[in-house]
Amino acid sequence: MNNPTIKSAFNYLVATITVVMISVTGLLTTTNPINPAHAETGKGEDIFKVIMTIFEADKSKGDIVAIVTANNGEASRVKFLDTDILSASNLTGSTTAMATSPRAGGGIIEYVATFPNVTVNTGAEYKACVITTIGLELTCTTGNNSPATRPEFVDISLNATGSPEESVTEEEPETEED
DSSP, X not given: OOOHHHXXXXXXXXXXXXXXXXXXXXXXXXXXXXXXXGEEOSBTTBOEEEEEEXXXXXXXXXXXXXEEEETTTTEEEEEEEOGGGGSGGGOSSOSSEEEOOOBXXXXXXXXXXXXXXXXXXXXXXXXXXXXXXXXXXXXXXEEEOOSSSSOEEEEEETTOOOOTTTOOSOOOOOOOOO
């Protein structure tokens, strides 16, 4: 690059790219502000948590896969939950999933999904699903992040008949007939 015209053009190009990058960065930060007073920042004690309680779990349904997503699926936690933990001899030693002994209607498994270093705005939707390994039954529910600095709670029953909010099958759009 001994040619002064090439050096000048190169310097102009670098300066132009730098100005464009600074402008885009400034535009993004001013048009998409995140107010930490209205969001869980994912730092310190302000970590987004979803406590999922799964009812009616038993070996007849197989093991369970719990899925929790936030920020339109950009952040997710998936946990395989072994229904063998429902036996009384296996209740100790589990920190992320706790279970009770099975009763007439089945056992209860609790799973805590934590999202450190993830900002979830107040009112932002999150989704919690469970799928059984026998029958591949998928049951989902959605919620919105509350403004309170506390975990979100989700209860899912594996024997639920399903409400319109929990339905995961897409219905055909109704068409008008002439």
